[in-house]
Amino acid sequence: MKFLTTYLQHGEEIRYRARIHIFLFLQPAILLAIGFMCYCDEVKITHYLGLTLLFLGLVSLVQRVFVKVGSIYAVTNKRVIIKTGVISRRMVELVLAKCEGIQVVQSIAGRIFGYGSIVVTTGGATNCYYYVVKPYRFKKALNEQIALYRM
Numbered sequence: 001m002k003f004l005t006t007y008l009q010h011g012e013e014i015r016y017r018a019r020i021h022i023f024l025f026l027q028p029a030i031l032l033a034i035g036f037m038c039y040c041d042e043v044k045i046t047h048y049l050g051l052t053l054l055f056l057g058l059v060s061l062v063q064r065v066f067v068k069v070g071s072i073y074a075v076t077n078k079r080v081i082i083k084t085g086v087i088s089r090r091m092v093e094l095v096l097a098k099c100e101g102i103q104v105v106q107s108i109a110g111r112i113f114g115y116g117s118i119v120v121t122t123g124g125a126t127n128c129y130y131y132v133v134k135p136y137r138f139k140k141a142l143n144e145q146i147a148l149y150r151m
Contacts, residue, residue, distance in 0.1 A: 016141030018073040021115035031057030096149040
């Protein structure tokens with residue numbers, strides 16, 4: 001949050017800040033669970049398979065922790081700010097006047113557990129952001145700010 005508040009322009013206020021859903025960690029958890037079960041088996045082949053799955057699960061978990069910690073999705077009264085990355089940083093600023101389309105994509109699991117992907121288009125650029133908690137709130141906040149900005 002400190003990064004976001006120091007990055008705001010004069011007179012700019014945060015209207016909505018989206019979070020990343022915990023469902024992001026499902027795939028590494030499954031890999032770790034299957035890897036642990038295979039590792040505990042007494043057959044040598046499944047033992048090595050278990051070690052491999054534990055390694056892949058751990059790498060995936062660390063990568064997703066960095067995604068969760070290093071991502072900021074915010075709507076202000078002047079723009080949309082999206083920052084991803086801890087070590088290498090990718091930052092996208094979308095001026096409200098340039099936002100053309102906002103699309104929310106939710107799978108069945110996303111609808112049940114309350115997460116989805118947001119696709120924002122501006123001109124020829126398309127930006128997609130995954131595992132956003134309550135994506136329709138993000139879309140609503142963005143649409144409200146666009147309407148206020150254009151008045």
